[in-house]
Amino acid sequence: MAPKVLVSDKLSETAVQIFRDRGIEVDFMPDLGKDKEKLAEVIGQYDGLAIRSNTKATAKLLEKADNLKVIGRAGIGVDNVDIPAASKKGVIVMNTPFGNSVTTAEHAIAMMFAVARQLPEANASTHAGKWEKSRFMGVELFNKTLGVIGAGNIGGIVCDRAHGLKMKVVAFDPFLTEARAKEMGVTKVDLDELLARADFITLHVPLTDKTRNILSRENLAKTKKGVRIINCARGGLIDEAALAEALTSGQVAGAALDVFAEEPAKENPLFGLPNVVCTPHLGASTTEAQENVALQVAEQMSDYLLTGAVQNALNMPSVTAEEAAVMGPWIKLAAHLGAFAGQMTNEPVRAINVLYDGAAAKMNLKALDCAAIAGVLKASNPDVNLVSAPVVARERGIKMSTTHQDKTGAFDGYIKLTVVTDDRERSIAGTVFSDGKPRFIQIKGINIDAEVGEHMLYTTNKDEPGIIGLLGETMGKNGVNIANFTLGRATVGKDAIALLYLDHPLSGEVVEKLASTGMFQQVRPLKFDVS
Template sequence: MAPKVLVSDKLSETAVQIFRDRGIDVDFMPDVGKDKDKLAEIIGDYDGLAIRSATKVTEKILERADKLKVVGRAGIGTDNVDKAAASKKGVIVMNTPFGNTITTAEHAIAMMFACARQIPEASASTQAGKWEKSRFMGVELTAKTLGVIGAGNIGSIVCDRARGLKMKVIAFDPFLSEEKATSMGVEKVELDDLLARADFITLHVPLTDQTRNILSAGNLAKTKKGVRIINCARGGLVDEAALAELIKSGHVAGAAFDVFSVEPATENPLFGLPGVVCTPHLGAATTEAQENVALQVAEQMSNYLLTGAVENALNMPSVTAEEAKVMSPWIRLSDHLGSFIGQLTDEPIKAINILYDGVAARMNLDALNCAVVSGIMKSVNPDVNMVSAPVIAKERGIKISTTNQDKSGAFEGYIKVTVVTDKRERSIGGTVFSDGKPRFIQIKGINIDAEIGAHMIYTTNEDVPGIIGTLGVTMGEAGVNIANFTLGRSASGGEAIALLYVDSPVEPVVLDKLKATGLFQQVQPLEFDVA
């Protein structure tokens, strides 16, 4: 059955057509996002939900979303999605961080021009029938120093455009290397240096604990007299009240703000001040940007629902389409390894240790980790998936650690999972053969080669004669067909294990019969999702 997607906000028809062209069943209901009751009523029918900002994906909505796998936000901000609740529910939350970068950068440049030349005030004055030519004396951008706080996707475009305007560009960004700064043609500086030197300051950072109020009253006081401040990034980066006082005192010559600490901004300390330009969060408001993010979110959601590729997810490691093709059997293996241990472990888990060897160590380990933890957690909650499992593990205080190593044995690569409880450690290793099928290759340090089936039986025993016969006879009498039979032992007469891959689930009475022989220390039925 084809995946089914609901578009609950105003995405373009072209974006909706992308879903259809990819073979996805899509319902385009652009106004339903505003009706939370209607959305809650129908959301249970959908695998994907494509939104803009009008739809509020709350915990109550997610409670009704039993099939939902992915929420795609056409745009950057995801404040309208309860990401914690989505993660617990196992729903991936995606955004489109690159669809409006040029539009936002261009708006910042436009705001800088508007502030430098007092264009809005001059326009209002002229249209009011005045001719105040001498009142609106501006400044050139050429040869001025632009201080860019944040030289990421948008900031780097602003730097490029500013250099084209013959500005001197300096940048503060802890993650900007000297080599990258040189290639961009900008000077990497510390924040205090930028504040002291810049004629214009523009911000292009997200709002985090580290960036909140980065232009505080104290930092604003360090700025060069006559500076102009541009903020098209996020409200809360600038102490707006302190900035207003510095504008009134004449220390700051002007400001241009597209974002505010409280939005919608119906009042603000900056409003009405001379030299201040304000717009209502228009950074992404161009026809091209709105189309770009809509097309991008449709492609991302389609890729995930059809191939498992994860792009621009906020609560799940990204996996490219190319990675998904290569990693798919390794992700299945990771899930099976976790599932094996999870089904055998009935006491609280303290730690999960994962060893990656050879080719496995060079893959996207975050995604493989999620698959291992998901496999373990499914034993107690079948609804857990790769998104929700790490959240649940963290809530339970389970420590997850990984080790990478170069190829160390006969296999090109393998994964070994060890679970630690108060009573014991339990480990299992596996690999992917050239046919793309996962195999178990080691259990409890005993080497084996076991194909993985939907229904299996795991036994432990002392290495004594009669084990194979007892297992074969008991299964035969019960009418259970054995598809594959794997044995392993630590040493002659030592500890031994067996894995039976059978064609159908084994009734408890059959397992009880095996236990009653006294030959087996453990008899455990196992189920694996091999679809």
């Protein structure tokens, strides 16, 4: 059955057509996002939800979204999506952080010109029939120092445009390397040095606990007297009351803001000040940007629903289409290893440790980790998936550790998963053969070669004659066909294991018959998702 997507906000017809062209059923209802009750009534029908800012994907809505797999936000801001609730529900949340980068960067440059030359006030004055040429004395951008706080995608474009204006650029960004700064042609500085040197300061960071009020009262006092400040990033990065005081005192000569701590901003201490330029969050508001983000979100959602590729997700490691094709069998393997350990473990899990060797170690380990955790947890919570698994594990206090190493054995690569409880550690290893099928290659330190099937039986016993015959006879008498039979032992007469791949699930009665023979230490039917 084809995936089904709801577009509940205004998206371009071209973007909607992308879904159709990719074979996805789509309902385009651009005003539905404003009707919370109606949206809640129908959301359960859909695999994907494409939105802008009107639709609020709240925890309450997500409770009704039983089939939802992905929410795509056409734009960068996801304030209207309850990401923790989506993660618990197992729903991927995607945005389009790069579709409006140029537009936002250009708006920052435009705001810088506007505040430097007092363009809005001069425009209003001239429209009013005044000719106040001497009143509006501006400053040049040429040869001035621009301080860029946040030199990522948008900040990097601003730096590039500033070079074209022959400005000197200094940047503060904890993630900016010296090599990257040199490549961008900027000087990397700490925040205090930027504040002291910059004639203009522009902000391009997300709003986090670390960046909230990054331009605080204290930091505004550290700026060069007469600085001009531009914020087209996020409200909350500047202490607006402190900025108003600095503008009034002359410490800050002017400010241009496109974003505010509370939006829509109807009242603000900055409103009405003659040296402040304000726009109503227009950073991404160009025809090109709106089209770009719409097309991008349609492509991203389609890729995920059809191929499993994950791009620009906020609660799941990204996996490209190419990675998804190569990693698919390995993700299944990680899930199977987790499922085996989870079904064998009756007591609370304290830790999950995963070792990646050889080819496996070169893959997207975060995605493989998610699959392994989900496999373990599904034994007790069938609704867990790759998105929700890390959240559930954290809630349960399960510690996750990952190690990787170069090729060490007979296989090009393998994964070894160990589940730790208060009483024991249980390990299982597997690999992917050239046929693309996952195999179990080691259980309890005993080497095997077992294909993974939907229905399996795992037994442990002392290595002694009669086990194979007993298993075969019991299966035959109860009408259960054995598709594959794998044996392994530590040494002669010591611990041995058997793993049977069955055509049908075992009844409790058959399991009890085997256990009652006294020949086995464990008799455990297992089930794996091989779809």
